[in-house]
Amino acid sequence: MKALQSPVLELIISFLFILECVSATPNPKNHPGDLSALLAFKSHITSDPHNILTTTWNPNTSFCSWTGVSCSRRRPRVTGLQLDSLSLAGTIAPEIGNLSFLAFLNLSKNAFTGHIPNSIGSLRRLKVLSIFNNMLDGPIPAVHLPRLRSLSLFENHLVGPIPPIIFSIPTLEKLSLSTNSLTGEIPALYLPRLRFLRLSYNQLSGEIPKELGEIVSLNFLSLHENRLTGAIPSSIGNLTQLNHLYLGSNNLTGDAIPASFGRLTKLQFLHLEGNAFQAGPMPRVILNMSSLVEINLNFLGFSGSIPTDFGLHFPFLQGLYLARNDFSGPIPGFLSNASNLVVLEISRNMFTGSVPVSLGDLPLLQKLNLAYNRLSGGSISMLSNLSSLIYLDLSYNELSGTIPSEFKNLEKLQELHLTGNRLEGSIPEELFQSMINLGTLSLDQNMLSGPISSYVGNLTRLQKVTLAENALSSTIPSSIWGLAELILLDLSHNFLEGYLPAEVGNLKFSTLMNLSSNRLLGFLPITLGHLPMLVNLDLHNNSFSGSIPQSLSNLISLSLLDLSSNSLSGEIPKSLTDFQYLTSLNLSFNRLEGELPRLRFLSLSYNQLSGEIPRELGEIVSLNFLGLHGNRLTGAIPSSIGNLTQLK
Numbered sequence: 097m098k099a100l101q102s103p104v105l106e107l108i109i110s111f112l113f114i115l116e117c118v119s120a121t122p123n124p125k126n127h128p129g130d131l132s133a134l135l136a137f138k139s140h141i142t143s144d145p146h147n148i149l150t151t152t153w154n155p156n157t158s159f160c161s162w163t164g165v166s167c168s169r170r171r172p173r174v175t176g177l178q179l180d181s182l183s184l185a186g187t188i189a190p191e192i193g194n195l196s197f198l199a200f201l202n203l204s205k206n207a208f209t210g211h212i213p214n215s216i217g218s219l220r221r222l223k224v225l226s227i228f229n230n231m232l233d234g235p236i237p238a239v240h241l242p243r244l245r246s247l248s249l250f251e252n253h254l255v256g257p258i259p260p261i262i263f264s265i266p267t268l269e270k271l272s273l274s275t276n277s278l279t280g281e282i283p284a285l286y287l288p289r290l291r292f293l294r295l296s297y298n299q300l301s302g303e304i305p306k307e308l309g310e311i312v313s314l315n316f317l318s319l320h321e322n323r324l325t326g327a328i329p330s331s332i333g334n335l336t337q338l339n340h341l342y343l344g345s346n347n348l349t350g351d352a353i354p355a356s357f358g359r360l361t362k363l364q365f366l367h368l369e370g371n372a373f374q375a376g377p378m379p380r381v382i383l384n385m386s387s388l389v390e391i392n393l394n395f396l397g398f399s400g401s402i403p404t405d406f407g408l409h410f411p412f413l414q415g416l417y418l419a420r421n422d423f424s425g426p427i428p429g430f431l432s433n434a435s436n437l438v439v440l441e442i443s444r445n446m447f448t449g450s451v452p453v454s455l456g457d458l459p460l461l462q463k464l465n466l467a468y469n470r471l472s473g474g475s476i477s478m479l480s481n482l483s484s485l486i487y488l489d490l491s492y493n494e495l496s497g498t499i500p501s502e503f504k505n506l507e508k509l510q511e512l513h514l515t516g517n518r519l520e521g522s523i524p525e526e527l528f529q530s531m532i533n534l535g536t537l538s539l540d541q542n543m544l545s546g547p548i549s550s551y552v553g554n555l556t557r558l559q560k561v562t563l564a565e566n567a568l569s570s571t572i573p574s575s576i577w578g579l580a581e582l583i584l585l586d587l588s589h590n591f592l593e594g595y596l597p598a599e600v601g602n603l604k605f606s607t608l609m610n611l612s613s614n615r616l617l618g619f620l621p622i623t624l625g626h627l628p629m630l631v632n633l634d635l636h637n638n639s640f641s642g643s644i645p646q647s648l649s650n651l652i653s654l655s656l657l658d659l660s661s662n663s664l665s666g667e668i669p670k671s672l673t674d675f676q677y678l679t680s681l682n683l684s685f686n687r688l689e690g691e692l693p694r695l696r697f698l699s700l701s702y703n704q705l706s707g708e709i710p711r712e713l714g715e716i717v718s719l720n721f722l723g724l725h726g727n728r729l730t731g732a733i734p735s736s737i738g739n740l741t742q743l744k
């Protein structure tokens with residue numbers, strides 16, 4: 097300690113310190129082979145937005161201190177490179193294969209391009225290789241990595257077959273190659289320690305290897321979204337540790353649920369949707385798989401009825417997906433015994449009978465879809481007990497009776513679809529007072545009558561309101577024009593009356609407004625031109641009068657405009673012809689006059705148009721409908737019309 101106080105020694109120490117800082121030669125402690133490999137790696141990086149390598153990877157310092165580099169404790173050799181989620185771009189330098197002590201490599205969630213270098217085959221100590229979520233292309237190198245435990249290459253653009261050598265690494269526990277463009281068959285495998293195998297979202301073909309059934313440690317197996325054919329090997333039933341099984345969206349045939357699946361008593365997730373399995377009744381063996389949390393049998397051609405006691409077998413069930421099959425008979429009454437159900441999706445089947453009362457007894461249910469069945473009967477009020485419900489779809493059934501006012505209890509509901517039933521009576525005002533989270537209200541094609549309550553304006557989150565094809569009457573409540581988030585408003589084909597107020601211009605996000613076939617009258621408000629997002633405006637079959645407002649030319653997104661069958665008069669605004677996206681314009685059955693504008697789609701029949709038919713019409717080669725009859729046009733039909741070869 098005393099020595100330190102000597103000024104000479106202090107001088108020497110500071111000199112040495114300066115020397116270390118400014119030394120022109122790289123840090124002598126750095127292993128030269130590892131150093132040059134790291135510098136080569138750095139030199140292949142073309143973008144380092146967080147300046148990780150640019151600032152800390154300085155050869156004058158020990159590379160063991162560089163960000164993302166770790167070294168072994170005993171000697172300064174690189175054992176780990178952890179450079180994930182840094183937005184790095186560039187290629188992976190082949191020199192990486194010179195890091196002969198490397199055990200851990202994580203370059204995931206970056207923007208690396210190019211091939212995975214074959215030199216990784218030299219990394220005999222590698223245990224973890226994780227380069228998922230990049231933009232790598234080319235094939236997976238056919239290299240033997242004898243100590244590899246985890247290989248994650250998902251979410252890249254890798255092509256070609258899976259090299260068989262990858263499928264015979266005795267130490268491998270986790271393998272994920274999903275979401276690439278891999279082709280060819282799944283190679284024969286020897287992976288005795290594998291727990292996790294994910295090959296989904298590729299273009300793999302051929303059959304599922306039956307040897308998979310020998311990997312008894314497997315608890316996650318995902319092969320969905322490939323082009324696999326043949327039957328599910330019964331050996332899969334030997335995978336008694338399996339928790340997750342995803343085989344959907346392939347072209348598998350044979351039994352959907354082989355009898356051996358009865359042994360999969362730990363299975364929680366079973367997804368078999370969208371395959372070409374043998375049709376017929378749901379195999380009863382599924383009832384033995386009592387740990388199931390999620391069952392997806394959508395789109396498999398199953399028929400017959402579902403066992404009434406189905407729900408009793410699945411105390412843990414949270415998601416049941418049976419949509420797009422041919423199931424018939426009643427909805428099983430004991431579904432409520434699966435009291436953890438969160439999603440019940442059984443749309444597009446042929447279920448008959450009424451909605452079972454017990455369905456009201458699923459306190460955790462958030463999504464209920466029974467659409468496109470043949471459900472009938474009057475009462476659906478029990479559904480008002482589903483206090484967690486967010487999404488309810490009963491569209492296209494044969495339900496009768498009224499919309500239960502008890503639905504007001506569904507305070508979390510965001511979407512209510514009752515389209516295409518035989519519901520009658522008025523829309524209960526209570527719904528509008530309490531369903532404050534409602535974003536979509538679809539009640540079209542029923543027999544609803546009475547006025548629309550002005551309380552509708554209390555549902556400030558409404559985005560889609562479709563009440564078309566009912567018998568609603570009275571005026572449109574003015575509060576509807578205060579729904580600032582409204583995107584879609586379809587009140588067509590009712591008996592609504594009165595004027596369209598200037599406030600219609602408040603619906604700034606509106607893309608579709610269909611008020612056709614009602615009894616609306618008066619002038620079209622100028623503010624209709626204040627809806628910049630409007631794509632479809634359909635006001636046909638009303639009694640609107642006056643002229644077409646010039647302001648409509650502000651509707652820059654407009655694709656369809658139908659003002660036909662009203663009592664509009666005056667000239668057609670010339671500006672209408674300037675619409676960039678307008679593909680369909682129907683102004684027929686009005687009292688419009690003046691010269692014919694140069695339009696795209698044309699239906700202008702039954703007006704009082706005069707002058708000649710413009711020759712330029714023949715240039716609108718996409719025109720497939722042209723209606724000009726019932727006007728006062730003069731002159732010859734231009735021969736250019738003969739060029740409209742699409743005309744129907």
Ligand SMILES: *[C@@H]1O[C@H](CO)[C@@H](O)[C@H](O)[C@H]1NC(C)=O
Pocket residue numbers: 117118119120121154155156
């Ligand atoms: C390393 O030290 C030398 C000598 O001071 C210096 O010129 C050089 O810029 C340093 N290198 C880096 C990458 O900082």
Ligand SMILES: *[C@@H]1O[C@H](CO)[C@@H](O)[C@H](O)[C@H]1NC(C)=O
Pocket residue numbers: 180181202203204205224226246
């Ligand atoms: C590699 O990095 C990714 C992205 O940060 C991370 O999710 C993953 O767990 C890491 N892999 C390993 C084996 O640590």
Ligand SMILES: *[C@@H]1O[C@H](CO)[C@@H](O)[C@H](O)[C@H]1NC(C)=O
Pocket residue numbers: 129190191192193194215
């Ligand atoms: C490092 O790797 C490159 C490319 O893989 C190779 O050509 C070179 O011989 C290696 N250098 C050393 C020192 O091992």
Ligand SMILES: *[C@@H]1O[C@H](CO)[C@@H](O)[C@H](O)[C@H]1NC(C)=O
Pocket residue numbers: 309330331332334
């Ligand atoms: C399932 O495992 C048993 C015992 O290991 C074996 O005898 C049987 O052949 C296997 N079944 C299939 C279908 O592979």
Ligand SMILES: *[C@@H]1O[C@H](CO)[C@@H](O)[C@H](O)[C@H]1NC(C)=O
Pocket residue numbers: 323347372
């Ligand atoms: C599925 O296989 C059948 C015959 O087995 C074939 O006709 C069909 O085209 C295949 N479908 C797809 C999507 O590959």
Ligand SMILES: *[C@@H]1O[C@H](CO)[C@@H](O)[C@H](O)[C@H]1NC(C)=O
Pocket residue numbers: 355356357358359381384
């Ligand atoms: C399914 O369960 C039934 C009764 O619980 C039992 O008799 C049958 O052996 C089981 N099947 C399988 C394949 O385990």
Ligand SMILES: *[C@@H]1O[C@H](CO)[C@@H](O)[C@H](O)[C@H]1NC(C)=O
Pocket residue numbers: 408429430432433454457
């Ligand atoms: C199953 O549900 C029915 C009807 O909801 C009920 O009566 C019965 O007690 C339930 N059984 C069990 C075992 O939970």
Ligand SMILES: *[C@@H]1O[C@H](CO)[C@@H](O)[C@H](O)[C@H]1NC(C)=O
Pocket residue numbers: 453454456457478481
């Ligand atoms: C709905 O809940 C009420 C009150 O909790 C209860 O009395 C009624 O029986 C329930 N109805 C159904 C169908 O579960």
Ligand SMILES: *[C@@H]1O[C@H](CO)[C@@H](O)[C@H](O)[C@H]1NC(C)=O
Pocket residue numbers: 550551552553554575
């Ligand atoms: C609900 O709507 C009614 C009728 O438009 C209105 O009088 C009332 O103020 C609204 N309530 C709230 C909380 O917005």
Ligand SMILES: *[C@@H]1O[C@H](CO)[C@@H](O)[C@H](O)[C@H]1NC(C)=O
Pocket residue numbers: 564565588589610612613632633634656
């Ligand atoms: C408006 O509604 C009517 C009848 O409900 C329908 O025929 C028409 O296609 C709809 N218009 C648009 C643009 O969707």
Ligand SMILES: *[C@@H]1O[C@H](CO)[C@@H](O)[C@H](O)[C@H]1NC(C)=O
Pocket residue numbers: 589590591612613614615637
């Ligand atoms: C016109 O609207 C009325 C309802 O106001 C409806 O009864 C009639 O069928 C509609 N006409 C056409 C052709 O759609």
Ligand SMILES: *[C@@H]1O[C@H](CO)[C@@H](O)[C@H](O)[C@H]1NC(C)=O
Pocket residue numbers: 714735736737739
């Ligand atoms: C029809 O189209 C051809 C080729 O586009 C053009 O040369 C010709 O003038 C057109 N005919 C008429 C009558 O406009």
